[in-house]
Amino acid sequence: MDFNQLSLQVAEVARRAGQFIRQEAATFDLGRVQSKGLHDLVSYVDQQSEKQLVDELRQLLPEAGFITEEGTEGAERAEEFNWIIDPLDGTTNFIHGLPAYCVSIALIRGMELVVGVVYEINRDECFRASLGGGAFCNEQPIHVSAANDLHNTLIATGFPYYKFDKLDGYLQILSQFMQNTQGIRRVGSAAMDLAYVAAGRFDCYFEFNINSYDVAAGILLVREAGGRVTQFMEDGEPIFSREVVATNGHIHDATQAIIRKYWA
Template identity: 55%
Template sequence: MNLKQLANNLTILCRNVGAFIQKESESFDSSKVEKKGFNDLVSYVDKEAEQKLVEGLRKLLPEAGFIAEEGTDSTKGERFNWVVDPLDGTTNFTHGLPAYCVSVGLLDGDEVVLGTVYDPNRDECFWAYKGGGAYCNDTPIHVSGAPALKDSLIATGFPYYDFGLTQQYLQVLGAFMSRSHGVRRMGSAAIDLAYVACGRFEGFFEYNLKPWDVAGGAILVQEAGGRLSKFTEEGDYVFGGEIVASNSQVHPEMQQTIGEFWKKAQS
């Protein structure tokens, strides 16, 4: 398999789907939004975008299966599986907030080997493949060189349906606010990861995540020289429901800060 060629083809597909999303944003009717669950929104744009992605991905790698947010195709591949979020940041999109993207990752077994995150609002296509480095459009990207948390800008996401750990999470947020340059909440985990990869953020952490939220962006961080883990330990950050991504240098401080409160929350 030629991962570089596959990555190039994937960026073209994601750009095309992103163009469709942008066109629909010009006349989007918020009354057409549906609810999959409490605060879990979906629109016809999500569904049609995923259909376009799945159709294109089938042609790129016919033997691959799918883990797709809207369930367009749930066929599992023996080795390869596409992990698809057609519109990461749906709530932003439905409110007209320009912070959303197309995110696709490719799993080889349990390992992400290829990923693309396309932000149509800024026309920034972040992409990476195993061993090939990470890029924004045609420019190589690298994580920030900030040496410590006190020099860092941190991103996170807020719970939107499971609020059982809210108080502990607020304690974690408070600690990061007092120990860093600040905390930002974009509303799209894939964009957060892309921004860690290109050095705009030094770190990102969030829980209650799904595989399609992180697969496309995780390899960007890895190939840009960053580090990924669960909150307080190494482990499966794609399927494990929580992730810490960083420029590597601030990773121990991030895990330590989270662990001061998260261990209490889990005990």
């Protein structure tokens, strides 16, 4: 299978979903927002976008299953290939009119990421990667930053919105990064954070209580752009681990050292 060619096709699928989301943003009705749980929101835009993605991706690869955020009917897992989809990563931003949200699509073969696409809707930036094929933004090659000293880095993170039992350790980690980097940013979209690490805009991103559909595509982007992505306490595959730390590679050990000191 030509994963590079497939990533180009997936990028077009993501763009079409993004066009729908962009149109809906102009007349979005807050009254149609639902709650899935504590601080966890969903709208008809998420649901319709996901259905559109499932329908189009099924045509591209009929044998593949799906791991989806909104549980579109008929989107079930398969044995070998599975699409991992977040139809609107940054839903809370979207609902509040903050222009930082995207479409995230990844394809895994077993546990191996082979395609990743993140479409940042408001900047019209489409990030894509395929296994062994490099990473691109609007078809221009992208690479992680060259920063090799924490004091010269910009860090991204995501704030927890439930399961606050690890909050004290997380705040200690934030304190260390505040004192030893050029700053911390919280965009509100994990997929965008990872895409920005891949493009060299952020030097590091870390978050916990995170889902596979938020990070899968971005993980491949970072790796194909020359970066490194692991779990907090281990160097294992973070797709389903509920935590992720992604860096340009040069500062990964230093970043993990801070996280490991206060996380345990």
